[in-house]
Amino acid sequence: MQLAEAGVQNDHAKLERTVSALVAEARAKQHHTLADRLAKALGVVAPPQRQAPRAVGGTFLPDKVRDLIIERPARRSIDDIMLPREVDAQVRDLLEEQHQADVLRANSLDPRHRVMLAGPPGNGKTTLAEAIAHGLGVPFFTIRYDAVIDSYLGETAARLKRVFDFARSTPCVLFLDEFDALGKERGDVHETGEIKRVVSSLLLQMDDLPSYTVIVCASNHPELLDRAVWRRFQLRLELPMPDRADFRRWLDHVGADRKSLGIDPASLARDLEGGSFAEAEEFLLNVKRKIVLAKGDPKAIVTQQLKAWKRRFVPQTGVAEGNGARDTAAQSE
Incomplete structure (x- = not known):
């Protein structure tokens, strides 16, 4: 239909777009002979x-x-x-x-x-x-x-x-x-x-x-x-920053339950709030590494890693600046 309209209207730009779409569809379906003929008719080099x-x-x-x-x-x-x-x-x-x-x-x-x-x-x-x-x-x-x-x-x-x-x-x-x-x-x-x-x-x-x-x-x-x-x-x-409910759904999605981590997922979701999904994913991967290598109590490992998680926003450029950041982090918690 569009090909016919382009021909009747003598719209070369529309004709080229339509034929290019047909060429791409033909290649996607492995109809290379048809695609080459269409491209040649349009003057497109394959x-x-x-x-x-x-x-x-x-x-x-x-x-x-x-x-x-x-x-x-x-x-x-x-x-x-x-x-x-x-x-x-x-x-x-x-x-x-x-x-x-x-x-x-x-x-x-x-x-x-x-x-x-x-x-x-x-x-x-x-x-x-x-x-x-x-x-x-x-x-x-x-x-x-x-x-x-x-x-x-x-x-x-x-x-x-x-x-x-x-x-x-x-x-x-x-x-x-x-x-x-x-x-x-x-x-x-x-x-x-x-x-x-x-x-x-x-x-x-x-x-x-x-x-x-x-x-x-x-x-x-x-x-x-x-x-x-x-x-x-x-x-x-x-795609906004995730809230606590989003993290709770995400933990279910990735299979991070109480049995694997030794901690209530609802509690963990609360602690993850304030970060991004990318940060939470890296946190969870790090926890899994520790569990595999240390073979320790998963709950103790999660608790330890959460301390590091909460310090990730603290700048390390100076004591005074760090204290101010810790005050801010404490308020946000």
Whole structure:
């Protein structure tokens, strides 16, 4: 339907996007002959199938983006992570839309594919992006800002374009962590005109992504993002700091019960409150290491590690500063 509309309207850009989507779908279904014919008809050069460098997950990476993105293995599924119930439901809806993309396109609709994740660090933004890639069974690419951002900002826009051109060529999840590094508010008087042009170029590239390419952006400081950036995202999900009830559910989820730890999970959840899921996961792993190596009383080990846990916020730069931090920590407890 979209192909016919593009032909009737003589809309070459729409025609190219539609055929590119068909090519990607054909390759995903291992119909390489059909994909090559469609690509040739459109004048698109097929990606090399031999002697091309492989990323971590096995995807062929052309030279133009080899140093700009990293492919990470997507090992965790949506069932492996703890999410707020509303966020979990919306992510599952996104996965369902992508899996049923053919049905939607047959009715002149596209699945959602632009996602913004906001919230403090350590609460699952990167893991959620990985889980989306796992659920879709597609490569999981992360942009390397150290390679993309250049002192010559015109080069930054050119490198971004190369990344997005590649992302358009294959179904994937493209992850941009710390997105505020690129998507800053263009009204900021402290930013240069070149930075604003980079943001404008980024927005155009995002708009031009086909729906089989899922772009997931994450920010610890969403207040810094350009207002036009927010409009681009069809899903805007917040991953807040977990509270006591969240930790209680998480402990059940990971199988940390009284029998394994020698302590009431409800009590442990209370003690973990104030930290992030990433910190709590590292705490639990450390406890398990101690239990395995020391072969001691699990409850005594947990109690000892909780003392270290409560000291993790105390700066070590000076006695006076440390005392002030301990006072603050005591008040929060």
